[in-house]
Amino acid sequence: MEKDPKVDYPTVEKDIALGETHDIGANLFLEAEQLSAEELETEGAKVLRILDWRIMPILYVTYVIQFLDKLSLNYASAYSLIPDLGLEGQRYSWVAAIFNFGYLFWALPANLLIQRLPIAKYMGGMLLIWSILVIAHIGAKNYAGILVLRFLLGMAEAGVSPCMMNLTSMFYKRSEQPLRMAIWLSANGMATMVGALLGFGLGHSHNTSLHSWQLIFLTIGLMNFVTACVFLWLMPDSPSSARFLSHRQRVIAVQRVAENMIGVKTREIKPRQALENLYDVKVLCCAGIGIGCGVINGGVSNFASALIKGFGFNGIYATLLQLPTGAFEALIVPICGTVATYVKDSRCIVLAVVSLIPFAGLLGIRFTDLDHRWTLVGCTWLQYIVGAPVIVCWNILATNVAGHTKRAVANGLWFTLYAAGNVAGANIFFAREAPRYYSALAGLLICYAGIIVLSVVAYVSMRWENARRDAVDTATCEGDVTSQAILDGFKDMTDMESKHFRYAL
Template structure:
C-alpha cells in the first residue's frame, strides 16, 4: 500500500501573487507568517497559547452564557410569585408572554448572523449584553399585558445573536478537536444559571416590606448583573486571535495556525449569495435544521413551564422555584461529560447526540405515566428534561465544524437559530392551561421531538460518513490518513473562503 498518497504535514504557503487577491480572511496574513517558526517551536507555543485562551476567553464566554440564560429563565422564576396576577397574565396570556421572547429572537436571528460576519464580533456581543441588561431593568416598570409583550419581544431581538456569536468565537480560537469540550463547557453554564437563578428566586421570594414585588426584584437584580458583565466583556474580549491584546505577535501567529486545520479560515466579511443558497440543499445542514426545531420546542416548553409542572405535583410557589436547583446540577455535569466523550472518542458527535436524547425521553415517559401520588418521582423525571442542553450543544458543534464558507456558515447558523426560535414559540404554546397539571398534549409533542432528533442525527452521521468515503476514493487517500491532520490544500481552501462542498479536500467530522 505504499503507493497510496497521504496529506503532507508541512504548513502550506500562501503565495504573494494572484492567489492572495482571492484570500480576504482576516487571519491569512498571520497564517502566512507561521512558516517563519520551526515545527518544534510551533508545538511548544500551541500548548502555551491554548492555556492562555482557556484562562482568558473561556471564563468570559462562560459568564456571558450564565447571565443570558438567567434572562430566559427570569419569567419562569417570576411566575412562581405574583407576576401572573399582577400583570393579568392568566390563562394562555402567560404562554404568549413566554412565546413573544422567541418571536423577537425569530425576527432578528438571521440579521444577527449576518451582522456577526460584518461587524467586530466582541463589540457587537458586548453591546447586546448592555442592551438586554437595560431591557431587563425596564421589566420592573411593566404594568400590563401589552407592556410586558413589547419588552419580551425586544429582549428576544437583543439575545438573538448571543449563541451564534459564542459559536463563532469558539471556532475562531479553538481547533475542531477542542471545540466539543469547550462548547459543552460554556453551554453547561445553563445549568449554573439554573442553580443561581433558583437560589436567587428563592431568596428574593423572602423579601418583605419593600417597594418592589419579588418578581420585580428578580428582573432588577438580573438586569444589573447584565450591565456589569457587558462592560467587562467589552473591555476584555478580543474580536479575533489577530486582535487579542493578551497575546504576543508570535502567539497570535500560533493562535491562527492552531485553528487552520478547521479548514474554515478565521473570518471573511464578504457576503456571497451562492454560499447562502448552498444551505438549502446540504443534507447535514438540513438535518441540523430539523433538530433545531425539536430542540426549540423542548426548550420552549421546559424552560417556561417547569415551575407550573412542579406546582402541579403539589408544591407551593416558593418551593417550586427551589426544586429547580437540581436541574442545573444535572445539566452542569452531564453536558460536559458529553463534550468529553465527543472530544476524545473520534467521530462520535452524532452518536453521542443520539444516546443522550434517550435520557430525557425516558423522563418524559415517566411524567406521562406516573400518578400524582408519586410526586417525587415526577419531580425527578422533570429534572431530566434539563439535559436538553447536551443535544443542543452537540448539534451546534456538528454544524460549526462541518460548514465551511463564511457566508454559508452565517446563513446556516441563522437558519438554525430561526428554526430554534420557532420551536420555542411552539413549545411555549403546546402547554394548554386546560390540561394543567398533567399537560398530556405537551408531553406527547416533546416525545415526538426527541424521537425525531434521534432519527435526524443518525441520517446526518450516515450522510457525512458516505461523503467522506466518496471524497477519499476520488482523490486516492486512505481513510486513516485523515486522522493525522487536515489536508494542507483543505487549509488553503478554508482561507480562500471555499465552502465544504466546493473544497473537495474538506472532510466532515462525525
C-alpha cells in the same frame, strides 16, 4: 530548526497570495511558515493554556448571566407576576412565546451582522441592550407592556449564542471545540441553580416597594449590565486582535485554528454560499434538530414551575426544586462534550444517545401516578438535559460548515427554527390539561424521537461523503489533503466546494 519533512507545508509562492483572500487571519497564517513544526507544537500548547484562562472564563460567566435572564420570567411567574399584570390563562403563554417571535425576527440578520461586524463589540453591545430591557421589566404595568419588552428582548438575545459559537471556532481547533462549547453551555446549569436561589431568596423579601418578581428582574438586569461592560473590555474580536497575546502568539493562534479548514473570518457576503444550505443534508438535519430542541426548550423553560406546582408543591418551593436541574445540566453537558472531544467521530452518536435520557423522563411523567410526586419531580429534572443535544448540534454546524456566508446563514436558519420551536413549545401546555399536560408530553416525545433519527441521518450522510472523497483522492493520487483544505478555507470555499474538506462526525 528544520520542519518535519513528512508534512507538506503550504508556501506563499505555491499556494496562496495575499491578494486572493480577504480572511482577517491570512497574513498571520503566512507568517507561521517561518516557524518549525516543533515550535508550533510546543508554543501552541502554551497558547492554548492562555486561551483557556482568558477566553473560557469570560464566555462561561457571560452565558451564566445570559441564561439567568431567560429564566427570569419562569422564576417571576412563581410569585405575583401573573395577577399583577393580568396574565391569567393563555396570556402568560403568549408572554413566554413573544420573546421567541423577537428572536425569530432577528435571528438571520443577527448572524449576517456577526459576519460583517467585529464580533466581540457586536455581542457586548447586544448584552448592554439586553440588560437595560431586563431592568425595564420592573416598570411593566400591563399585558401590552410586558409583550413589547419580551419581543425586544428576543431580538437582543438572537445574536448571543451564535456569537459564542463563532468565538469558540475562531480560537479553538475543531478537535477542541466540543468540550469548550459544552463547558460554556453547562453555564445554563449553573444559571439554573443561581437563579433558583435568587428567586427563593428574593421571594422572602417583603420590606421593599418592589414586588418579588420586580426584584428578580432588577437584580438579574444589573448583573447583566456589569457582565456586558466586562465583556466589552476583555473579549477580543479574533486571535489577530487579542491584546493578551504577543504577535508571535497571535501567529501561532491563527495557525492552530487553520486546521479547522474554514479560515478565521471573511466579512464579504456571498449569496451563492447561502443557497448551498438548501440542498446540504447535514444542514437540513441540524435545522430539523433545531426545531425539536426549540419546542422542548420552550415548553420546559417556561412551564417547569407549573409542572412542579401541579405535583403538589407551592410557589416558593416550586422555584427551589428547580435547583437540582442545574446540577444535572452542569454535569451531563460537559460529559457529552468530553466524549465528543476524545472519542473520534462520536458527535452524532452522542447526540442520539443523550436524547434517550430526557425521552425516558417524559415517559415517566406520562405514566407515573401523581401519588409519586418525587418521582415526577425527578423526571422533570431530566428535561433540563436538553442543553446536551443543543450544544452537540451546534458543534456539528461549527465544525462541518465551511464558507463564512454559508455558515452565517446555516446558523441563522438553525436559530430561526429554534425560535419557532420555542414559540410552539410555549403554547402546547394547555391549562385545562394540568398537571399532566398530555398534549405537551406527546409533542416533546415526538421531538426527541425526531432528533435521534436526524442525528443518525446526518452521521450516515457525512460518513458516506468522507469515504467518497477519500476514494477520489486515492484514485487521483492527491498530495497532502489537509494542507489543501486549509488553503481552501482561507479562500472562503464552502465544504461542498472544497473537495479536500473532511467532515467531523
